[in-house]
Amino acid sequence: MNLIRLNNLTKTYHVGELDVPVLKGISLSIARGELVALMGASGSGKSTLMNILGCLDRPTTGEYWLDGEEVSRLSTDQRARVRNQKIGFVFQNFNLLPRTSALDQVTMPLTYTAANLSERESREKAQVLLERVGLGDRIHHLPSQLSGGQQQRVAIARALVNNPPLLFADEPTGNLDSVTSREVLQMFQRLNDDEGITIILVTHDANVAAVAKRAIRISDGMIEAGAYGGTVEVTRP
Amino acid sequence: MRTAIRTFQTSLRALRRNIMRSALTCIGIVIGIAAVIAMMEIGNGIATLNQRSIASLGANNLMVRPGQAASGGVSWGAGSVMTLTPEDAEAVGRECPAIKAAAPEVRANGQLVYGNRNWVPMQITGTTPDYLDVRQWPVGEGSCFTDQDVRNSSKVCIIGTTIQREMFGTEDPIGKDVRLSNVSLRVVGVLSKKGATMFGSDQDDVVMAPWTTIKYRISGKASALSSAGSSSSGVDTSVNSLSNLYSSDAVTLYPVPSAIQQADTPQPIRFANINSIQVAATSTQEIPLAMKQITQVLRERHHLRDDDADDFQIQDMTEFLNTLAKTQGLISTLLLIVATISLVVGGVGIMNIMLVSVTERTREIGLRMAVGARARHILWQFLVEAIVLCLAGGLFGIMLGRGSSLLVRMLLKWPTAISIPTIVASVVVSGAVGIIFGYYPAWKASRLDPIEALRYE
Numbered sequence: 284m285n286l287i288r289l290n291n292l293t294k295t296y297h298v299g300e301l302d303v304p305v306l307k308g309i310s311l312s313i314a315r316g317e318l319v320a321l322m323g324a325s326g327s328g329k330s331t332l333m334n335i336l337g338c339l340d341r342p343t344t345g346e347y348w349l350d351g352e353e354v355s356r357l358s359t360d361q362r363a364r365v366r367n368q369k370i371g372f373v374f375q376n377f378n379l380l381p382r383t384s385a386l387d388q389v390t391m392p393l394t395y396t397a398a399n400l401s402e403r404e405s406r407e408k409a410q411v412l413l414e415r416v417g418l419g420d421r422i423h424h425l426p427s428q429l430s431g432g433q434q435q436r437v438a439i440a441r442a443l444v445n446n447p448p449l450l451f452a453d454e455p456t457g458n459l460d461s462v463t464s465r466e467v468l469q470m471f472q473r474l475n476d477d478e479g480i481t482i483i484l485v486t487h488d489a490n491v492a493a494v495a496k497r498a499i500r501i502s503d504g505m506i507e508a509g510a511y512g513g514t515v516e517v518t519r520p
Numbered sequence: 521m522r523t524a525i526r527t528f529q530t531s532l533r534a535l536r537r538n539i540m541r542s543a544l545t546c547i548g549i550v551i552g553i554a555a556v557i558a559m560m561e562i563g564n565g566i567a568t569l570n571q572r573s574i575a576s577l578g579a580n581n582l583m584v585r586p587g588q589a590a591s592g593g594v595s596w597g598a599g600s601v602m603t604l605t606p607e608d609a610e611a612v613g614r615e616c617p618a619i620k621a622a623a624p625e626v627r628a629n630g631q632l633v634y635g636n637r638n639w640v641p642m643q644i645t646g647t648t649p650d651y652l653d654v655r656q657w658p659v660g661e662g663s664c665f666t667d668q669d670v671r672n673s674s675k676v677c678i679i680g681t682t683i684q685r686e687m688f689g690t691e692d693p694i695g696k697d698v699r700l701s702n703v704s705l706r707v708v709g710v711l712s713k714k715g716a717t718m719f720g721s722d723q724d725d726v727v728m729a730p731w732t733t734i735k736y737r738i739s740g741k742a743s744a745l746s747s748a749g750s751s752s753s754g755v756d757t758s759v760n761s762l763s764n765l766y767s768s769d770a771v772t773l774y775p776v777p778s779a780i781q782q783a784d785t786p787q788p789i790r791f792a793n794i795n796s797i798q799v800a801a802t803s804t805q806e807i808p809l810a811m812k813q814i815t816q817v818l819r820e821r822h823h824l825r826d827d828d829a830d831d832f833q834i835q836d837m838t839e840f841l842n843t844l845a846k847t848q849g850l851i852s853t854l855l856l857i858v859a860t861i862s863l864v865v866g867g868v869g870i871m872n873i874m875l876v877s878v879t880e881r882t883r884e885i886g887l888r889m890a891v892g893a894r895a896r897h898i899l900w901q902f903l904v905e906a907i908v909l910c911l912a913g914g915l916f917g918i919m920l921g922r923g924s925s926l927l928v929r930m931l932l933k934w935p936t937a938i939s940i941p942t943i944v945a946s947v948v949v950s951g952a953v954g955i956i957f958g959y960y961p962a963w964k965a966s967r968l969d970p971i972e973a974l975r976y977e
Contacts, residue, residue, distance in 0.1 A: 339890065359895065363892050363894045366890060383533070383537060387533065394523075394530055395892040
């Protein structure tokens with residue numbers, strides 16, 4: 284059962300009179316419970332593909348099936364719902380709200396959830412998640428009082444608060460040192476192994492990609508390797 | 521519903537996160553609303569003062585005159601019957617709650633003589649001490665004659681400043697005797713200066729005395745003769761010795777008292793007529809009510825049947841009232857304009873800060889959109905922030921405005937008054953300012969592209 288299936292997806296930007304094709308027919312599938320790395324040099328169309336996969340942007344043509352739903356033609360509001368319920372985001376620069384406690388960071392996405400939890404329920408849920416990422420004793424800390432690794436873990440807890448089947452991590456270790464990078468990557472692996480959350484790691488770092496079971500390489504708007512399941516060797520340095 | 525509460529909480533949290541900026545943003549509205557409240561309250565005070573001073577010109581005054589007489593279809597004009605009595609004046613003053621004071625008025629003409637000087641006053645008025653209340657005309661030197669003087673028809677008078685100047689020059693008039701139509705009157709007081717009326721007649725050229733004195737000692741027969749169809753024929757008693765020269769009395773049944781005897785002991789009179797009743801209403805707003813009450817009292821006293829016409833007329837100072845209404849309209853328009861300007865300034869301040877805030881929080885907006893906030897969630901969040909800021913500013917503004925109006929009251933002794941409608945209106949207006957000036961930044965925030973917003977540095 285595939286969580287994600289792309290069928291001949293294209294994206295063309297219009298710059299004045301010019302048509303700039305960025306994605307030139309992408310087809311791929313990702314099964315539930317996979318930990319996939321999405322790799323590519325800058326300018327390869329990696330970011331565009333990531334935005335479309337994350338339902339932040341719409342493809343020009345082609346199909347995008349996510350969790351059994353064709354999402355490529357959804358309206359802005361419907362895509363917001365999909366993002367809220369099915370996708371968690373972890374960013375390179377953490378994107379935490381300034382001067383906001385860890386607990387409030389984690390409960391924030393619940394504000395926009397249709398299935399309403401009471402204030403107490405959402406706090407409890409956030410507490411549990413923060414404990415799971417190892418920050419149970421820092422729930423009232425502000426971002427400025429947390430280290431980079433801790434901040435990223437708060438961001439992970441926030442991404443998980445709606446129990447999404449899909450987790451996007453866009454260069455999650457880009458702003459971290461090697462020790463904390465390893466911790467964060469281990470956390471992704473654990474989430475993938477223990478809870479079967481499908482994780483897409485967007486990176487250009489082979490070290491990061493190494494934790495993935497499969498790497499999808501994209502180059503010049505086309506998939507170079509790893510579009511469909513089966514093992515692909517990731518070269519370790 | 522829960523989403524609404526969440527949005528509200530989110531907005532509050534965002535405001536609290538930046539408490540200093542929120543407070544500074546508020547200041548525009550605080551000052552705006554404070555200005556509105558203070559202006560309205562102080563303005564009300566000014567209006568009251570203004571009303572008082574215009575009232576002292578006589579805007580609150582009413583004049584009750586006798587009705588007209590007609591014979592064979594020919595009207596004799598206003599005041600041609602004598603239907604008003606001093607008791608009517610007393611009853612009006614006593615029984616009408618909308619009336620501050622009422623005084624009878626009896627007019628006379630005559631020459632005033634003191635030493636080697638003489639003068640014909642423009643007005644000789646017989647009345648009661650209440651008259652000065654009605655006209656809001658305080659005595660400058662000495663004192664007014666008393667009710668006792670009125671009962672005794674004492675030979676006293678008070679004079680206006682013009683008379684003082686013409687008759688006495690630099691001499692002190694108090695306690696001096698003047699002769700009015702050959703009746704000696706002692707000056708007990710000098711009225712303060714009132715100046716001319718709007719039409720140029722000198723109000724200070726006046727002699728006032730108890731109405732009994734004027735009626736029975738000075739005008740005497742003259743007023744009775746002029747009363748066509750009067751019910752008071754035969755009432756007049758000849759007081760002045762000069763009028764006895766050509767007496768019209770044909771038959772005398774009883775020994776006629778000498779002039780001196782008569783002057784010393786005036787006959788008790790059953791019915792006396794007066795020229796008019798001067799009335800002051802408690803306030804300008806009460807004038808229509810006062811007119812109604814006077815009509816009621818007088819109709820009852822005159823035993824008029826329901827289908828009888830009034831045998832008196834009531835006149836108000838329409839011109840004054842219109843002026844009063846116009847000045848007050850001007851003051852409130854001025855206040856409204858100033859208030860509107862200050863609120864617009866405050867609103868633009870809010871809009872600027874909100875725009876800065878939206879730019880500064882672009883990443884936050886992108887993040888919220890990425891985790892599933894819809895455009896309208898963002899719109900509402902920023903709109904609610906603006907409204908909360910404005911309402912909070914409004915509340916502080918009301919307190920500040922009340923405070924400054926109280927200060928003015930204490931320091932300047934202006935009669936400022938709390939105005940509940942203004943307070944309600946300023947809460948509504950500050951909310952409206954929040955909506956109007958918060959909408960554009962909020963709309964701008966909601967239109968951000970999440971991809972761009974997330975990348976914004």
